[in-house]
Amino acid sequence: xVLIHICLPSEPIAAVTASLQMGxxxxxxxxxxxxxxxxxxxILLVILATVVVMTTLLAGPAxxxxxxxxxxxxxxxxxx
Numbered sequence: 001x002v003l004i005h006i007c008l009p010s011e012p013i014a015a016v017t018a019s020l021q022m023g024x025x026x027x028x029x030x031x032x033x034x035x036x037x038x039x040x041x042x043i044l045l046v047i048l049a050t051v052v053v054m055t056t057l058l059a060g061p062a063x064x065x066x067x068x069x070x071x072x073x074x075x076x077x078x079x080x
Contacts (some may be wrong), residue, residue, distance in 0.1 A: 036043075
């Protein structure tokens with residue numbers, strides 16, 4: 001059960017805090033570590049896929065240009 005205590009101007013803040021600590025909301029807060037939204041392996045898989053995609057996007061055009069220049073270079077003429 002969650003108790004909501006409204007602090008009126010006539011009540012001092014210390015009294016409200018003391019009443020919450022003695023058995024109110026603050027004593028029933030769960031202090032367990034947070035659960036992950038996704039499993040660890042899914043997070044690692046997403047990071048790995050991102051690295052692979054970004055590397056491909058960065059290196060792909062450069063490799064295509066290098067292969068094109070090697071194919072069309074004057075030193076590589078095929079006589080057929």
